[in-house]
Amino acid sequence: MAAEAVLSARQRWQARAVRRLRPFGFLFGPVGVLLALFVAPLVLLLIMSFRYDSLYITKTGFTLANFAGIFTNPAYRTVARDTLMMATTAMLLQLAIAFPLAYFIAFKARRWELPVLLLLVLVDELNPIVRIYAWRMLLGRDGLINSALQWVGLTSRPVLWLLFSKFSVILVLSMSWVNYTTLPMYAAMKAINPIVFETATDLGAGWFTRWRRILLPLAAPGIFVAILLVYVPMFTDFATPALVGGPSSYMLGNQVADLMLEIGDWGTGAALSLLMLAATAVISVAAYFLSRLNQLD
Amino acid sequence: MTPAATKGAITLERVTKRFGNLVAVNDVTLDIPGGEFFSLLGPSGCGKTTILRMIAGFEEPTAGRILLEGSDVSFVSPAKRNVNMVFQAYGLFPHMTVNDNVAFGLKIKHVSRTEVGGRVGEALRTVRMEELGGRRPAQLSGGQQQRVALARALVNRPAALLLDEPLGALDLKLRKEMQLELKRIHARTSTTFVYVTHDQEEALTMSQRIAVVKDGVVQQVATPRELYERPVNAFVAGFIGTSNLIVMRPDVRENGLAIMNLPDGDHICAPDTLAQGAEMKIMVRPERMRVWGEAEDERTSRVHGTIVEVVYLGSMTQLTIDLATGERVTIHELNDDLKGALPVIGEPVLVKWAADHSFVIDDGTTVNVALDESLPA
Numbered sequence: 001m002a003a004e005a006v007l008s009a010r011q012r013w014q015a016r017a018v019r020r021l022r023p024f025g026f027l028f029g030p031v032g033v034l035l036a037l038f039v040a041p042l043v044l045l046l047i048m049s050f051r052y053d054s055l056y057i058t059k060t061g062f063t064l065a066n067f068a069g070i071f072t073n074p075a076y077r078t079v080a081r082d083t084l085m086m087a088t089t090a091m092l093l094q095l096a097i098a099f100p101l102a103y104f105i106a107f108k109a110r111r112w113e114l115p116v117l118l119l120l121v122l123v124d125e126l127n128p129i130v131r132i133y134a135w136r137m138l139l140g141r142d143g144l145i146n147s148a149l150q151w152v153g154l155t156s157r158p159v160l161w162l163l164f165s166k167f168s169v170i171l172v173l174s175m176s177w178v179n180y181t182t183l184p185m186y187a188a189m190k191a192i193n194p195i196v197f198e199t200a201t202d203l204g205a206g207w208f209t210r211w212r213r214i215l216l217p218l219a220a221p222g223i224f225v226a227i228l229l230v231y232v233p234m235f236t237d238f239a240t241p242a243l244v245g246g247p248s249s250y251m252l253g254n255q256v257a258d259l260m261l262e263i264g265d266w267g268t269g270a271a272l273s274l275l276m277l278a279a280t281a282v283i284s285v286a287a288y289f290l291s292r293l294n295q296l297d
Numbered sequence: 298m299t300p301a302a303t304k305g306a307i308t309l310e311r312v313t314k315r316f317g318n319l320v321a322v323n324d325v326t327l328d329i330p331g332g333e334f335f336s337l338l339g340p341s342g343c344g345k346t347t348i349l350r351m352i353a354g355f356e357e358p359t360a361g362r363i364l365l366e367g368s369d370v371s372f373v374s375p376a377k378r379n380v381n382m383v384f385q386a387y388g389l390f391p392h393m394t395v396n397d398n399v400a401f402g403l404k405i406k407h408v409s410r411t412e413v414g415g416r417v418g419e420a421l422r423t424v425r426m427e428e429l430g431g432r433r434p435a436q437l438s439g440g441q442q443q444r445v446a447l448a449r450a451l452v453n454r455p456a457a458l459l460l461d462e463p464l465g466a467l468d469l470k471l472r473k474e475m476q477l478e479l480k481r482i483h484a485r486t487s488t489t490f491v492y493v494t495h496d497q498e499e500a501l502t503m504s505q506r507i508a509v510v511k512d513g514v515v516q517q518v519a520t521p522r523e524l525y526e527r528p529v530n531a532f533v534a535g536f537i538g539t540s541n542l543i544v545m546r547p548d549v550r551e552n553g554l555a556i557m558n559l560p561d562g563d564h565i566c567a568p569d570t571l572a573q574g575a576e577m578k579i580m581v582r583p584e585r586m587r588v589w590g591e592a593e594d595e596r597t598s599r600v601h602g603t604i605v606e607v608v609y610l611g612s613m614t615q616l617t618i619d620l621a622t623g624e625r626v627t628i629h630e631l632n633d634d635l636k637g638a639l640p641v642i643g644e645p646v647l648v649k650w651a652a653d654h655s656f657v658i659d660d661g662t663t664v665n666v667a668l669d670e671s672l673p674a
Contacts (some may be wrong), residue, residue: 195384196390201375203449204376
């Protein structure tokens with residue numbers, strides 16, 4: 001009788017857990033889908049990277065040879081270095097454009113603020129592939145820029161490095177996802193009370209000091225969020241180099257695509273994917289924590 | 298009028314400011330000697346803040362000149378003027394500590410590290426915030442933030458300190474404390490203070506001289522006592538303190554008095570300085586009208602009235618009385634003259650005041666009278 005009435009500690013704990021989780025019961029569906037469609041493929045990738053998996057070679061057993069191959073082969077190092085250079089350059093270029101744009105919208109636009117914001121969002125709604133093709137028309141041998149240059153008389157022959165080069169990839173990358181860079185910086189700037197600029201001026205600050213000591217530190221969280229959102233797509237992109245890039249602008253994204261689809265070396269492809277995932281995860285986490293620096297207290 | 302070139306002296310010469318079709322400041326001339334505590338007083342939207350911002354450099358005059366210590370600074374940027382402003386919303390830098398906020402102006406001037414530390418400490422001690430140097434603005438109360446803003450301006454030892462309604466966001470008790478502290482700080486430094494407020498009591502408490510502004514025009518510039526006792530027009534009389542407005546039609550003019558005779562032996566006397574006709578408006582301060590005990594002579598006005606309201610305020614009693622002439626007046630009587638019970642509503646009384654304690658005004662024109670010349674200038 002007593003044994004039936006008194007629950008064991010373990011049973012009490014279980015009952016409490018169930019009670020706590022019950023409100024979240026509706027999440028089991030979505031979480032389940034998430035697990036299936038997102039996490040499972042990652043796990044598959046993980047497994048693949050440790051096996052010799054390809055169309056031609058199937059070996060059972062786990063090995064580190066895929067990873068070893070990546071680290072020893074100098075070709076991979078070149079591609080990685082190029083990718084890093086191009087993505088970082090594109091990121092810095094985009095920040096240099098988006099920061100003044102965000103400043104303009106946040107402080108100078110007045111009644112144009114909403115229309116400009118809408119325009120910004122709309123422009124990025126365009127299909128990215130279509131946009132990249134538009135770049136081809138602009139930069140190509142018979143494209144708009146070359147035609148204009150020749151018509152004005154600045155060159156007698158078309159400038160060839162405008163397309164299918166490192167230049168074109170960096171240029172197109174820096175012009176993509178401008179939304180995601182501008183909006184976080186705009187949001188951070190809107191949170192600034194504009195009166196601090198007046199007080200800084202009153203205390204003797206010129207425009208450079210106002211920019212460096214007031215605007216930049218207060219907008220910094222926005223900058224880091226922008227990096228967080230945009231650097232990863234830039235780093236891992238393969239559509240842009242595929243469509244406007246040439247042999248000199250081969251990026252890691254293309255490498256993985258080739259390994260998986262052309263060469264058939266799934267093991268190495270998976271291993272490279274995971275390494276890219278790890279690198280971008282490190283960058284993202286760093287950017288996230290840097291964006292919260294101002295909220296230390 | 299030669300501009301004073303003394304340290305901290307500010308002069309506005311016929312300054313006008315237009316925003317499109319709106320004339321915010323209309324032909325204003327002010328002479329503020331160095332070291333004075335000077336207030337700009339007026340209702341919201343009268344242009345006093347615009348005047349202050351022009352002195353600071355955030356607005357440029359449409360016409361006229363602004364002189365600081367004798368030199369024309371009308372179009373000099375605020376960063377280069379040797380004046381500092383305490384803003385209504387403080388404007389503290391949220392990402393810096395109190396110490397860094399206060400040191401900001403000094404660092405821009407490349408003051409040495411050791412001197413910065415010393416001066417920041419001194420400024421914080423002046424505003425009694427020396428313990429909280431390491432805090433961020435978000436961790437401070439409104440009153441503390443206000444004091445940091447003050448220290449941040451004072452640490453630069455400006456020729457003049459401009460304050461734009463800095464006490465507006467504080468509760469009453471704190472505001473009164475800060476008024477006295479500002480007065481104390483002003484006495485310690487030789488800085489000119491230019492203070493903008495819409496609160497006449499605040500201006501009277503702290504200022505050595507006050508400019509009353511209405512619709513962009515300066516109505517009167519005078520010491521607090523002069524403004525109270527010799528207002529130049531109805532607006533100033535009504536804005537500073539309270540006063541009672543009485544209309545009279547003089548029947549007789551003799552001995553420098555205009556006299557209106559009323560039934561029951563009542564009469565109103567007022568100094569006769571308006572050389573015009575049928576109607577005069579006079580204003581009398583509440584404490585100058587008496588209902589209990591006042592000797593009469595030929596220069597005393599007397600009118601019968603009925604008490605409408607009695608408010609006992611501790612040190613004085615406030616009575617609202619309907620006069621036989623039709624006006625409703627407010628009277629302050631000190632309670633040490635009170636003998637016996639308080640008056641009651643409905644009680645008939647005789648209201649008396651000395652003719653010399655009334656001032657004749659005409660709405661808008663600058664005619665003033667108060668023959669009491671024993672007042673110091």
